[in-house]
Amino acid sequence: MSPVLGKDLLDLESLSAEQLRLILDTAEPFKAISERAIKKVPVLRGKTIVNLFYENSTRTRTSFEFAEKRLSADTVNIAVAASSIAKGETLVDTARNLEAMRIDMVVIRHPASGAPRFLAQRIESNVVNAGDGTHEHPTQGLLDLLTLRDKCGRLEGLKVCIVGDVMHSRVARSNIWGLRKLGAEVAVCGPRSLLPAAIESLGVHHVFARVEQAIEWADALNVLRLQLERMQAGYIPSLREYNRVFGVSRARLERAPKDLVILHPGPINRGVEIDSDVADGPHSVILDQVTNGVAVRMAVLYLLAGGRPELATAAQGGDSR
Amino acid sequence: MPAPRPLLDAKAMERTLKRMADQIVELYGGGDRPLVLVGIQRRGVQLANRLARIIKEHEGLDVPQGALDITLYRDDLQTVGPRPLVGATDVPWQLEGSNCVIVDDVLYTGRTVRAALDELADFGRPARIALAVLVDRGGRELPIQPDIVGKTVDVPRGGRVDVQVVELDGTDGVTVQGGATA
Amino acid sequence: MTVRPILLRGGRVLDPSRGLDVAAGDVYLEGGVVRHAGARIGDPADAEVIDVSGKVVSPGFVDVHCHLREPGREDVETIATGARAAAAGGFTAVCAMPNTDPVTDNQAAVGFVKRQGVEAKAARVYPIGAITLGQKGERLAEFGEMIQAGAVAVSDDGKPVVSSQMMRTALEYARTFGIPVADHCEDPTLAHGGAMNEGVVSTRLGLKGIPSEAEEIMAIRDILLARRTGGHVHLCHMSTRGSVELIRWGKDRGIRVTAEVCPHHLSLTEEAVGDYDTNAKMNPPLRTADDVAALQEAVRDGTIDCVATDHAPHHYDEKEREFADAPNGIVGLETALAVVHTWLVAPGILSLAQLIDKMSCTPARLFGLAGGSLAPGAIGDVTVFDPAERWTVDVAAFRTKGRNSPYQGQVLTGRVHLTLVDGRVVHRLGA
Numbered sequence: 001m002s003p004v005l006g007k008d009l010l011d012l013e014s015l016s017a018e019q020l021r022l023i024l025d026t027a028e029p030f031k032a033i034s035e036r037a038i039k040k041v042p043v044l045r046g047k048t049i050v051n052l053f054y055e056n057s058t059r060t061r062t063s064f065e066f067a068e069k070r071l072s073a074d075t076v077n078i079a080v081a082a083s084s085i086a087k088g089e090t091l092v093d094t095a096r097n098l099e100a101m102r103i104d105m106v107v108i109r110h111p112a113s114g115a116p117r118f119l120a121q122r123i124e125s126n127v128v129n130a131g132d133g134t135h136e137h138p139t140q141g142l143l144d145l146l147t148l149r150d151k152c153g154r155l156e157g158l159k160v161c162i163v164g165d166v167m168h169s170r171v172a173r174s175n176i177w178g179l180r181k182l183g184a185e186v187a188v189c190g191p192r193s194l195l196p197a198a199i200e201s202l203g204v205h206h207v208f209a210r211v212e213q214a215i216e217w218a219d220a221l222n223v224l225r226l227q228l229e230r231m232q233a234g235y236i237p238s239l240r241e242y243n244r245v246f247g248v249s250r251a252r253l254e255r256a257p258k259d260l261v262i263l264h265p266g267p268i269n270r271g272v273e274i275d276s277d278v279a280d281g282p283h284s285v286i287l288d289q290v291t292n293g294v295a296v297r298m299a300v301l302y303l304l305a306g307g308r309p310e311l312a313t314a315a316q317g318g319d320s321r
Numbered sequence: 322m323p324a325p326r327p328l329l330d331a332k333a334m335e336r337t338l339k340r341m342a343d344q345i346v347e348l349y350g351g352g353d354r355p356l357v358l359v360g361i362q363r364r365g366v367q368l369a370n371r372l373a374r375i376i377k378e379h380e381g382l383d384v385p386q387g388a389l390d391i392t393l394y395r396d397d398l399q400t401v402g403p404r405p406l407v408g409a410t411d412v413p414w415q416l417e418g419s420n421c422v423i424v425d426d427v428l429y430t431g432r433t434v435r436a437a438l439d440e441l442a443d444f445g446r447p448a449r450i451a452l453a454v455l456v457d458r459g460g461r462e463l464p465i466q467p468d469i470v471g472k473t474v475d476v477p478r479g480g481r482v483d484v485q486v487v488e489l490d491g492t493d494g495v496t497v498q499g500g501a502t503a
Numbered sequence: 504m505t506v507r508p509i510l511l512r513g514g515r516v517l518d519p520s521r522g523l524d525v526a527a528g529d530v531y532l533e534g535g536v537v538r539h540a541g542a543r544i545g546d547p548a549d550a551e552v553i554d555v556s557g558k559v560v561s562p563g564f565v566d567v568h569c570h571l572r573e574p575g576r577e578d579v580e581t582i583a584t585g586a587r588a589a590a591a592g593g594f595t596a597v598c599a600m601p602n603t604d605p606v607t608d609n610q611a612a613v614g615f616v617k618r619q620g621v622e623a624k625a626a627r628v629y630p631i632g633a634i635t636l637g638q639k640g641e642r643l644a645e646f647g648e649m650i651q652a653g654a655v656a657v658s659d660d661g662k663p664v665v666s667s668q669m670m671r672t673a674l675e676y677a678r679t680f681g682i683p684v685a686d687h688c689e690d691p692t693l694a695h696g697g698a699m700n701e702g703v704v705s706t707r708l709g710l711k712g713i714p715s716e717a718e719e720i721m722a723i724r725d726i727l728l729a730r731r732t733g734g735h736v737h738l739c740h741m742s743t744r745g746s747v748e749l750i751r752w753g754k755d756r757g758i759r760v761t762a763e764v765c766p767h768h769l770s771l772t773e774e775a776v777g778d779y780d781t782n783a784k785m786n787p788p789l790r791t792a793d794d795v796a797a798l799q800e801a802v803r804d805g806t807i808d809c810v811a812t813d814h815a816p817h818h819y820d821e822k823e824r825e826f827a828d829a830p831n832g833i834v835g836l837e838t839a840l841a842v843v844h845t846w847l848v849a850p851g852i853l854s855l856a857q858l859i860d861k862m863s864c865t866p867a868r869l870f871g872l873a874g875g876s877l878a879p880g881a882i883g884d885v886t887v888f889d890p891a892e893r894w895t896v897d898v899a900a901f902r903t904k905g906r907n908s909p910y911q912g913q914v915l916t917g918r919v920h921l922t923l924v925d926g927r928v929v930h931r932l933g934a
Contacts (some may be wrong), residue, residue, distance in 0.1 A: 013707070029390065037444070037445075041443070042394055110825070112827045113708055113710050115825045119826070132749065252631060
């Protein structure tokens, strides 16, 4: 029996390299299922999964929903308007109500860091973090790992620089943990006002102040989305200046000693953090990321679904072919 | 449990496969329907490969092959937990209107074959599906019977039948553990 | 009603206010006051004799900073339950912060707190009045009238006094009456949206941090304004090494600055937040090990004058939520002695006499309260505790209504056995 994930997928920080590899390896055969004429396997038939989204996220929610449906699970989407959180029922009440309806898994997106863990500690269903506040976005981290491994053939020794608003990015944290555990070198690059106070404590190899330095060093760039709110909150003076100083442009990439793989978690702000000709260019793997997102999420759901280690061990003896 | 004892040695296994290949061609090789072999991961794939090679040698017939990993079609995820996916499912050609022979090493409860039938249905609709197994050890839990059998042996619950193939195990042969009567 | 005299026999009598330390002595209380504290005496007629051998007898503890939630949140704490919790923690007097609902910002409100405190018949409750009406930072509250009704200090605690001009005026005006202005030091623009200390753990957890400077900028502003005005500024719940250095700077120059530190800031670090434990969420936040070391040293050398609990009960389901949305604060009255003893006395940073000084004599003196002394004629407020006793914190056994404690389940040393107010037993362990 391979190492199992446990009840929940809350972050990549607490996963071992072995567990990360298990997920990535499991995702490989799931890629093929999405290429079939009948894109569906019955493995999660009868399982009920709730997608509990406290923030809008068409992309992540759609990706999870495809993953769930291709595994034959029954899915329910619950979108909780941000405005009603304050007045509405508490997260723990919502969770208990869902569980009273006998569900098997909750996929949760929440604006508060730590909300999925809070939920996981209080319900028996499996909990999958689909992004919490500025903490982690583990399935995004996994799909980035898978995409990089596909494209570069390895992660060990690969140099990956995360560019942009690292401070507010859950994608950045999941990437840093995942890449480091699998032996990649990780750097970050961005205005110091958008880097967390103790970024070095996460074990990044370099902190670049200039995107040119990052491009010279890296094998791959993971370009983060710059939210308009950051400018309004005064972290940077303007999007225009951000593009001038930190934007990933073709002109900058052409001066690089080698071709860089370009990732972006989406949605893209064209002309802000990344120029269109880069996003649409030959080294962009942005659409591969989207494809891999479904496979990685299928793998995670599959591994969590039956992942009760004691049952697995007990039943191991009885081969029933 | 007593030591495993040989049921088929390499030579006997080769003879058995030859006979199975003959039967496959005889029963399903004629007419306009294309013959395809689909092995079940893991050792069914190597056996299907072996059968195709024999058919090519003796009949000059090219038989396309595929592979099925039925892990995602099993009905026991709840009780045994997720298993690692051991091999790819690879069914690259048209199944429509074919004579499709599923190949596996050992037939026991029939649950694997049921899963394989389900999975195969997601790839197309063969005109006919047949089942060829190297060893039928009895103990069925589903109404499934083989069309072509290499060797029948009665192994009670708790016993084991292990098929070895050169490609994976370095040697050919079948061993039985636990009171079997041939 | 006459109270039966009490003789506390055979305990270690420790009164740092007089430099008194008698290994096995007696304390005799009669008529609500201390008649004798020191060497063994014979059994006075009619006295109830309580054997306290092996325990320490000290002036009652005084907490200059707690939140008793009444009026407004009686579901979370009342003055009566808070005063009983205080007594259980060895406190004979507590000062109630005015961030109630409505705010305790006028003489009627102050009088209400005072009366509820008397009725509780446990620890004494001294009201602290608000600095500004409604704690809005706009108009000065009526200090004079509030003092007449029983207020012993003013504070907008829970919020900083944002306007430097308002703080200046408050210090000047309070100086007229000789009371301290207790300030919650926090630059609201730096602390905005913060949920914990800004540092390694906040980076890992993706929580917005509150930098040390949010506290230090206001601390030095208050110290400078105290220098300008000659007023007495009391800095609440100091949490950083930088604040300690700034207070030291002020004291070296003779500025009237005093400061308190909470037991949790002397014992826990940001690591206690762990995986979003809301019982480790407070404001100011738990800081780093370096800050804790600096605070411990500051208590030892007197830079920080006293220990105060910042006792802040919350309803259990208010803490039972997402970390960023959970309220700040923990209950502290019933664990204060044990925490300070476990983290400072047991490792030899403080002597027992220093602990008593920081928890009784000095806070009483700073806020001009009776107590803090066992001198003959002093009020009969006495605490008896066993410094060596190990016990396991069980929030279910607390007298406070609050259950929000990061020490739950921990084994601490130092336990209060007996608390007397006005020469009367208000708490007896196990009773």
